[in-house]
Amino acid sequence: MYSAHKLPSGNYRVRVLNYVDINNKRHFKSFTAPTPQEAEDKAKEFEINNEKKINNNPYSELTLKEAYQRYINCKSSILSPSTIVGYKRYLKNYFQDIMPLPLKCLNQEIIQIAVNEMSANHSPKLVRNAYSLLSSVLSMYYPSLKPNIRLPQKISPEYVIPTTADIKRY
Template identity: 45%
Template sequence: MNNNKNITVKQAIDRYIESKTAVLSPSTIYGYKKANQRYLYILHDVKIAKLDQKLIQRAINKLSYCYSPKTVRNAYGLLHASLQMFAPDFVYRISLPQKIKSSFYVPDENEIKVIYKLIKNTELEIPFLLASQCGLRPSEICALTKDCITADGLEIRKAVVINEHGREVYKPPKSYAGYRTIPISPLLRDKLMNTPDKKRICVISSNKISRDWNSFLRKHGLHIFRFYSLRHYYASQALLLGIPQKYIAELMGHSSTYMIEKVYQHTFPSAMEEFKVRIADNIEKLLG
């Protein structure tokens, strides 16, 4: 710690973020800067040489009263990475808030059909189809151009994110696994090719998609859920169709099946009822 005894926590975090600017996405850097300003200000003026475990734990405790465990853990992760860079010999043990198991609402097939009838021929139709039928992230939807449509399907080559200045920036997919080709039907291919813009498939931003999606659900008295949940619907439907998890992960741009196993395995009431009927039928066949 002696080499950086005059550096404050804020300076250490700022320098850490600056060192990652060339390798991390603009949206990640923006998130780091926001977390630094919003959550870690408590420690900003403390010099690293004066920092101890008690001060860090006190700051984490204060954050835990106001924010979710995920937010607190993410803020601590940024602090820890910065201290590792500028004070690698500083050893400390911090108790973090316990993780809360995430719960996801995922619409079933009947809900998707109802939504599509209402959303058809609106500005949200294309984003809705790309999320629910292709499993695309909003950032991937907004980056699609007509030349992404090939004979093999829909090629995912880039994403659009919002930088710290509120501007759209194109970047490569989240990881190497993000480069992929999604199978699409001839009807969907025609819809995508015939969108009004000559180049882009979706001309509205990811932020506008989220805002308009919430407004659409409220307007029609539908259950409110995040637009991103349509991606979960795609994964869950693939599971119900019996597609191996490895292939689902590849289609969704994941490098492993971890997210499929931990996040996307939802059971739909309608599907569960169907399975119950099948089980009862098997019993009848045995006894009959």
């Protein structure tokens, strides 16, 4: 799982992904030890402690549907009424397969499958908007989950430029 690399000093180093910032820059935690096994053990200990912090999330038992409802209620006085109505529509109509799941059960694969299923029947813009709301809900109630989801490509509009004959006809 971990790969220790020998440094010029003779020690061994293991790098573990710590977090990804808002600019999608990856930040690593580095562990150095005289032997590869010690460096790997330090990295494992770090991940175990980091996972305990994730599991201490008070919202991890919430279902995704409850998290959506809380998010909408939390934002109801800040956002416009039409935005709230749209959010409720998204809650009611999209990602219904994963709505009953607790937040702690969600992972990148489950979310990607849900996005793929939605992409089969809906426009890329709608899928992007629905995922954007899902992402906002997750960042508020389960910030340790930072899925890297592949969304459908945007459809480029096809413009029809009328010819002079078309313009004269009208």
